[in-house]
Every structure is written in structure tokens, then in C-alpha cells.
Amino acid sequence: MRTAFIQELIRQARTHPRIFLVVGDLGYSVVEPFASEFPDRFLNAGVAEQNMTSLAAGLASEGWHVFTYSIANFPTLRCLEQIRNDVCYHRLPVTVVAVGAGLAYGNLGFSHHGIHDIAALRPLPNLTLLSPADPGEAAEAVQWLAENPGPSYLRLGKAGEKTLHTVQGSSLGPIRVSKPASAGPASIAFAATGSVLSVALEAAERLAAQGQPVTVFSCSRLKPADREAFAELWKYPRIVTFEEHVLAGGFGSLLRELAPDGIRMRSLIVPETLTSVVGSQEYLRTQAGLTVDAAIRALESFSASPTTR
């Protein structure tokens, strides 16, 4: 995803002369092509994310569309107040880009688990929040942001994610990405944000093979969001959500805030207690219960329990 991001950013920078990239001393073997093609529109702010974010806002106040780039929690939580006051309150065109969001850098430890960012950023005024699932969605997000500069957060995975679908429009709202085998008249939706969409798709495929159709949605755009923005989802009385994020304030929490009465939900999330475990993204997903088996169990639990969780 980060490769798709930088390639698309370079493409957009060629036609958008006010795009500027500020990095927090990270991006080795990623950002160099941008820096060499646009040396006057690139800055390494050093290991100093508060300053990076405020100076990005200062640049933005003079007509630049600034992308700040760092990994995991560094460009978000470390400088949350700079995003809130300097960027969002002043409504300045700064796009905060985090690579390795969720559990992408799982083996680097708790410091690098980006599992609180959605909750932290979602309440901020004027902010657009995009959480793409694959390289195609990431590129589309950059295109959309270049055309719509404003306070924004781009939540990216790492490198090497597979292309999960070719459906367009992910930056505008939920998109239906089910494979034909799993499409059909279903009363159950799987809704995912970020790269964990792959788990939802795999679970849907297995369920389809068992004669249980499920519709899968990719939800990159998490803000601005209102009930209407997710209208497609509300056609399904039962929804299972997928995210590499804690429940509080995350994607499942967002849908619960917006859902009309009568929609029942289950959420596959990262438990807050998953703090001392380190391992690959795959391993941590298993530990967290973000798995195909867990998705199927969640679906079965709808019939086991009539109450809405």
C-alpha cells in the first residue's frame, strides 16, 4: 500500500503543483523518488512529529497541500493536539499519512500497533478519514485527496498487500466488493475497513461454498460519515464488522452509532488487552480473533443469541 501511495502521490504532484511532502525521518526506500523529482516540495522534519505537524499546518496556511508521513502512531497520537488545533480547527489542507496502521508492524511491538488512531482522530472537526484496504484503494484515496485538499487522515497498511478487488469509489463511501460466488440475496453483510478486508472476503468465500451467501463491503471512508453515508449497509439486518483497531471509537463503534434500530452487529476487533503479544500481522490477527473462523462463529452467534451486541 505504501508503494501505491508514493507512486500515486508522485503522479498527482506532477499535476498539482502545491502538493508538498513532509516526512518524520522515515520512509527509507519509499520517499526518495518524490524527493528527487520535487526537491523544493519535500522536507525531512526530523524525529519530531509535533513540529512536523505544526509546520505542515503553517505551510498549508500559505497555500500548500501538505502530506505528513510517518509510521504507526507517530504522525497521529504523538501530535494529536497539533492535528486538532493547528490543522482541523484552522481547516488547513494537511493530509496525515500513517503507514503500518493496525497490526501491520505487529512484530515491532506495542509502540507500533496502530490500533487507537481511528478513535483518536474520528471526533476531530473538519477531518476526512480514509482507511483503504488494498493498493488500489490507497491510490484512489490519494487521487481523491489531491482533488479535495483539507484536513485529512490516510490510514495505510505496509508494503506487499495483495489487490483485493477492482471496484472504484472507495473514497466516497462503502463499496460492495463481494466475489460473484458469494453475492446474491443475503441478509448478512461483512463490513471491513483496512487490509483486514482480506479476512472478510475469505470468510465470505468459504460461506458461499457452504451455501450461505454474504455480501462484503469495503469501508475506506470513515469520516465524514452519517447514517445516510452507510445506507447500503442498512439493507442488511445483520452485520459483522472487521477492523485492526480496538472496539472503542473504532469502525464497529462508528456503525453502532449510526445504525438504524433493529440492525444487529458483531465486531471482530483487536482487544484492548492484546498488549504484550508480539508477532507477525497474521499471528496477531489470530491472537485477536480477526480470522475466518472467528467470522463464521460471529455469524453463527446471531442465531444463538437474539440480542444485539
Next chain:
Amino acid sequence: MSEPLPMNLPSVAVGVPPAVESGVSPGGPPGSVTVRTEPAPTIRSSVDLAAAIRAHALRMVTRAKASHVAGALSMADLLAVLYSGVLRHRPDQPDWPDRDRFLLSKGHSCTAVYATLALRGFFPESELATYGQDGSRLMAHISHKVPGVEFSTGSLGHGLPFGLGKALAAQRDRKPWRVFTLLSDGELDEGSNWEAILLAPQHRLDNLVALVDYNKIQSLGSVAEVAELHPLADKFRAFRWAVREVAGHDHNAIRDALETVPWEPGRPSCLIAHTTKGRGVDFMQDQLAWHYKSPSPAQLADALRQLGCPD
């Protein structure tokens, strides 16, 4: 104020200058400022302006039963000199592209800036009476919704990093305007400032000026008791800034320093202004309590009398 103030005020009134219809701010393009240089009835110098700023700040804080008056009084002279010929600005065109950018990082002292901007004609002086009242745009921490204010602050440690970004924009766009950021001493406890202090010389931002209102009292004690900054000038020099120290209520000294920035090509400038918190009102001077207290009507009258600005 019926007549707009001239852009260039001397430190001390020296007779009445000839009335000329057109004046030019220093360094600005010809014809950039067209004002009557006939001085206003009572403000003929930056010293007069500073007294008027202090008087307004005291009235605003008293009326709103607000805090932070002492820090407004300590920086009034810096503002008066900045807005008497140092800063290129146009009160009737607050977003004039070539203006110098002034940022108040110690946003809690906003009364002095609101007063300065009103006295300069950015908005009517009468609006100052709404300070801190329900629905007013004059919030109790500086607000960019007010004409002439570039940036809202209130949380400390934001102004200098934001100003660095603006200075970088001017450098990359090859613009002549400068960025002046006014900081408190207490807010130099914030690490974000030192991130900016470290980075600015790296990019040779000599269009960036930091002014430190060094009154040596912060929120809950003296600077020496809380987190001693001395030797502050040496700290900035060690971070590769050009540094000058001035007596922060001496208009000529402030003006001489600010009119000659940058002092060293390629280096940002730091003016350390040694000031007195609560300057100009004897019972407020150097008193920690006046970071918080709001004057009573009798205290206001006393303070205004001391400033020579009785209501």
C-alpha cells in the same frame, strides 16, 4: 480613534510631523501604505500606543472578569513597536499577501493583541468591549476569526512550529515577507518549541523571528523555581540562532533590534526581551497572583491613572 494611526510611529513623540497624504512602510513596495501621517490626537508615539494597549487590556480583563492581564502588560511594548513601523501590514487589508506574519504563541495574553489591532484600525475599538462575552469573536485565547490575527493559539508550544512552516513557505515561494512569533518564557518548557528551534537554522530560515517575553514568572512560580531557562541566550545560540537581548520596555532598543533583522544571514533571529510581568501598574508588577487575578473596579481606576489613561 477617528483618524487612522500612521504606520511609522517614533518611540517618543517629537513634535508634530508634517501632514502628508502618502507614507510608505519600510521595505514595502512603493505606495503599499496610504495613510494620513497626521498623528491621532493622543497617540503620537509607540510609547503612547503601548499605554493605550495596556489601558484597553486592563479594561477588557476587568469587564470580562478574566485572567492573564500581567502577561499582556509585559509584552505591550513589544507589540507597540512591532505595530509602529516594524511589521509591514495593512489594517484595511488584513490578508494583504505581502504582509509580515505576526503570531501570538502565548495566546492567553490576547487582550494586548486585540487592543493593538483595534487601535491600528483592523476593527473598531468599540468591539473590545465584547471581549470574553458570550458570542463574541474576541475569545479569551487569541482567535484567527479576528481581523489581523493569523493563527489561534491557547495551548502553548504551537506558534513557533507553525511560524516555521510559514517561514518555509515564504522561502520556497521566494516571498519577501517575514514571520514574527511572540512566545512566553514559561512556554519554552514545551518540547515542541525546541523541535522548531532545532530545525529552523537547518533550513536557513532567516525570515523567522522569535520574540521571547522574558518576564521570568510563569503560571505556578518563577521560571527559576519551575524550570530555569538561564542562560537562555546561550541556549538559542547553541541551537544556531542569532540572538539579541534587550530591555523589553525600551522602545528604541526594541526598534533598533527588530528593524535590522536578520542579524546574521541564514540564521533565524531570537530577540530575548527582558520584561516585567504586570509592567506599568505598581501593584501588579512581578506578582505571580496577577497571572490569574482580575482587577476590581477600584483597582482598574488606579491602574488607568498610573498609565495616564483615566477613563
